[in-house]
Amino acid sequence: xxxxxxxxxxxxxxxxxxxxxxxxxxxxxxxxxxxxxxxxxxxxxxxxxxxxxxxxxxxxxxxxxxxxxxxxxxxxxxxxxxxxxxxxxxxxxxxxxxxxxxxxxxxxxxxxxxxxxxxxxxxxxxxxxxxxxxxxxxxxxxxxxxxxxxxxxxxxxxxxxxxxxxxxxxxxxxxxxxxxxxxxxxxxxxxxxxxxxxxxxxxxxxxxxxxxxxxxxxxxxxxxxxxxxxxxxxxxxxxxxxxxxxxxxxxxxxxxxxxxxxxxxxxxxxxxxx
Amino acid sequence: xxxxxxxxxxxxxxxxxxxxxxxxxxxxxxxxxxxxxxxxxxxxxxxxxxxxxxxxxxxxxxxxxxxxxxxxxxxxxxxxxxxxxxxxxxxxxxxxxxxxxxxxxxxxxxxxxxxxxxxxxxxxxxxxxxxxxxxxxxxxxxxxxxxxxxxxxxxxxxxxxxxxxxxxxxxxxxxxxxxxxxxxxxxxxxxxxxxxxxxxxxxxxxxxxxxxxxxxxxxxxxxxxxxxxxxxxxxxxxxxxxxxxxxxxxxxxxxxxxxxxxxxxxxxxxxxxxxxxxxxxxxxxxxxxxxxxxxxxxxx
Numbered sequence: 001x002x003x004x005x006x007x008x009x010x011x012x013x014x015x016x017x018x019x020x021x022x023x024x025x026x027x028x029x030x031x032x033x034x035x036x037x038x039x040x041x042x043x044x045x046x047x048x049x050x051x052x053x054x055x056x057x058x059x060x061x062x063x064x065x066x067x068x069x070x071x072x073x074x075x076x077x078x079x080x081x082x083x084x085x086x087x088x089x090x091x092x093x094x095x096x097x098x099x100x101x102x103x104x105x106x107x108x109x110x111x112x113x114x115x116x117x118x119x120x121x122x123x124x125x126x127x128x129x130x131x132x133x134x135x136x137x138x139x140x141x142x143x144x145x146x147x148x149x150x151x152x153x154x155x156x157x158x159x160x161x162x163x164x165x166x167x168x169x170x171x172x173x174x175x176x177x178x179x180x181x182x183x184x185x186x187x188x189x190x191x192x193x194x195x196x197x198x199x200x201x202x203x204x205x206x207x208x209x210x211x212x213x214x215x216x217x218x219x220x221x222x223x224x225x226x227x228x229x230x231x232x233x234x235x236x237x238x239x240x241x242x243x244x245x246x247x248x249x250x251x252x253x254x255x256x257x258x259x260x261x262x263x264x265x266x267x268x269x270x271x272x273x274x
Numbered sequence: 275x276x277x278x279x280x281x282x283x284x285x286x287x288x289x290x291x292x293x294x295x296x297x298x299x300x301x302x303x304x305x306x307x308x309x310x311x312x313x314x315x316x317x318x319x320x321x322x323x324x325x326x327x328x329x330x331x332x333x334x335x336x337x338x339x340x341x342x343x344x345x346x347x348x349x350x351x352x353x354x355x356x357x358x359x360x361x362x363x364x365x366x367x368x369x370x371x372x373x374x375x376x377x378x379x380x381x382x383x384x385x386x387x388x389x390x391x392x393x394x395x396x397x398x399x400x401x402x403x404x405x406x407x408x409x410x411x412x413x414x415x416x417x418x419x420x421x422x423x424x425x426x427x428x429x430x431x432x433x434x435x436x437x438x439x440x441x442x443x444x445x446x447x448x449x450x451x452x453x454x455x456x457x458x459x460x461x462x463x464x465x466x467x468x469x470x471x472x473x474x475x476x477x478x479x480x481x482x483x484x485x486x487x488x489x490x491x492x493x494x495x496x497x498x499x500x501x502x503x504x505x506x507x508x509x510x511x512x513x514x515x516x517x518x519x520x521x522x523x524x525x526x527x528x529x530x531x532x533x534x535x536x537x538x539x540x541x542x543x544x545x546x547x548x549x550x551x552x553x554x555x556x557x558x559x560x561x562x563x564x565x566x567x568x569x570x571x572x573x574x
Binding site: 044087145242 | 300302
C-alpha cells in the first residue's frame, strides 16, 4: 500500500515538472505582457502580472499595425476554414460513398501529396500569384491549401460511418444528390467537421512561411509575420513584444481549451478513447 | 432488355444532369482542380525549374548545373549537416520523452489525466513564431530567465543564441518543447489501443513491468512510433520558423536548415532555379528516410 503511494507521488512529481516546463513559458509571457519592458528581463524575475497592459498595447499599436494583423489573420483563417471544409467534405463524401472510375488513383495521389514537402511548391506558387498580380492579397494565402489532403482523409473516414441505406432511402424519396449531401451527409457529420475545422483554423492561424513570402506590405501581414518583424526591430520593447506574442497565442489557446476533446480527435481521426 | 432495366432503375431517382453516376465527379471537382493548380502543377514546375538558370532575366535550360553547384556548395552541406544533426539528436530525445509521458499518463495509478494531457499538448497549438519569441527572451545570455536559474544554482551563464553549439541546442530545446506533447497524444492513443488481455496474460505468466514494456508495449506500439518518426522526420526537413525567428540561421550558419537555405536562395537572392534544386533534394531525402523507416519496421 505504501509503495503505491510513493509511486503515485513520484509520478505526479515528474508530471508536475513537465507541466511547469510546458505551461511556464506562457505564464511568463502573460507576466511580461502586463509589465513595463524593463521588468520583463529583471533579476529576480517578476512572477505576478502587472498593470502595464494598456501602455504596452499603446506602444505595440504604434510599432506595428497590430489590430490590422489580428484582422488579417482572422479573415484569412475563417475564410480558409469555411472554404476548405466545403471542398474537402465534398471530396471526402465522394470517396466514402461512391464507387467511381479513377477514385483510387485520385485518392492515392492526395495521400502521396501529404508526403511531399510544402517547400517543393512555394517557388512556382509565388510565380503563379505574381503572374496573376495576386501578391499581397488574402486569396494568395488562402487558395493554395484549401484542398487539404489530411482533411479529406479524415472526413472520408468519418463519412464511411453514414449508412448507405440512409442515402439510398433519400434517393428513392426523390432527393437530388446535392441536397442529399447538404441536408443529410453534412448535418450528420457536424462533430467531425467541427474537429477538422478547429484543426484547420489552428494550422492557418499559425501559418508563417507562406504569408511571409506572399504578403509584402506591413498592412497585409498576418499576426505571425507581424510578430516576426517586431522581434527583428533593433530597439526591442520587451513588454510590447510579449503582449504581441500573447495576442497571437491566447485566442487559439482559449479555443483549444474549450474544444480540446474535439481538437485532439481532429488530429487523430477519432482514434483516441477517453 | 438490359437497357430497359437500367432506365427503369435510374428513373426511380430524380433525373437531370446530377445523377448518382455523375455526382462523385461533381463533388470531387473543386478539390481536384485546386489540387492540380496548387499542388501538382507547382511540383512539376519546380522540378523543371531546378534544371534552369536565369541569365539576363530569363530562365533557360542548363541541364544539371544547379545540382552540380549544389554538390560543391559548402553552405548547402552545412545546412544539410545541421538538419541531420537536429534529426539525429532531437527526434529520438523528443520521442523518448513523449513515450515516457504517454506511459505515465496511461498508468492506472493516475488521476487528473485530462489536466496533464491538455497541459502537455498546449505548446503544440501555439505558433512557432510565438514560441521562438518567448524563448529568445528566456534564453537571453545576460537577462534571460534560464541563465538566471543556471547562475543561481552555481553554474556558468551560457551564450545560448550566439554560440554555434548552444544555438543548435536552443533550436533543439524549442522544437522539443513545441512538439513533445503532440507526439505524446498520438502515442497515448496507440497505448490505449493495445488490448488489455495481453498484459493480463503476461501478468499470469509472471512478467515484470519492464518485461511487459519491452515485449508487449513496444512491439504493439511500433506502427504508431513509426508514424511519429516519419512525421518528425518530415517536420525536421521543413524546419524554418524556429531558426528564422530564433537565430536568423546564425551564428555563422550554425542553425541554417535546409529549408531556410531554400528560402534564402529563393526569396533573398531570387535564384528560383537553385532554390528549386534544393527543394528537390528535400523531397528525395524525405522519400528515402520514410522508405528506410518503413523498411526497418517491416524487417524486424
